[in-house]
Amino acid sequence: MNISPEQNVSGELKGDREIVISRIFDAPRQLVWKAWTDPNHISSWWGPRGFDAPPCEVDLRPGGTFLINLNGPDGNIYPCKGTFREVVEPERIVYDGPPNEPAGCGAGIPPDATVTVIFADIGKQTKLTIHTLLASEDHRIAARNEGFIEGWQQSLNRLAEEIEKGAIKQND
Template sequence: MNQNVGERELVITRIFDAPRELVWKAWTDPERVKRWWGPKDFTSPVSKIDLRVGGSYLNCMRSPEGEDYWSAGVYREIVEPERIVYTDSFSDAEGNLVPASHYGMSGDWPLELLVTVTFEEYEGKTRLTLRHVGIPAGENRDMAKAGWNESFDKLAEYLEKEKSS
């Protein structure tokens, strides 16, 4: 069954109590990304970012059980500090793309997804909107939504610490 883009799209909007420049840095500086990337109880031991159009990234999420989940992609558009558009794929530790089944995921995952993140100033805070296109509907999308929201909870905590330091 073919799904249209709307059915394969996850959209999450969050307000972060931090200036847009700080939220932007949290997304684009690998040392900052490592502090919040991944769901609750996951860590991010590796983040490599070549922040330019055509540049790539490689991130690792480590589960509480010590399993590593790698993702890689290429930046398609960067408008500092307003918008980042990049591809998103499962990968191995070297950044080679692998199918979702490599990590035991089921369903009709495309090899490459597209992520658009916008950063808007909002009453002294930042309204971040994430659009993740290509995630199969059902349990996969529910898991992705939960994972992103848990990551955003960690991002909010990180930004609170950064602001007060």
């Protein structure tokens, strides 16, 4: 079954401090996990349309960090960084955004936020859910106003396109 880029992607605000984004991928969970965690693949899909990410750094373990420098269409570089709190292959990743930055900072990872990414098996497909708990309602408002939901939806659609065209292989 082919899923169009706009199909099966959602984003919603929950409570005062939460944003939940999800998408169904027409691929097995292990493949989606690989696309999400392998630096060689992350750089091919991370970021909204018009952005690109050169090779990134990923130390996928509790206490490990990641850094993805998004090149924006405006010529600016938007760093996306965080620290892994929990890694349970191929089910869940929990990471924290950079601490002590003002609301409105962060390229995909809001400051002082905890992000839980869940990879759920649904037959031959995978439901990926990004649950972001922000430090305050002001942080959530800033993230929403900066296009956090739309940016993630575009990123997940780009990931689906990479999977669909076969750019990410189970055994590479």
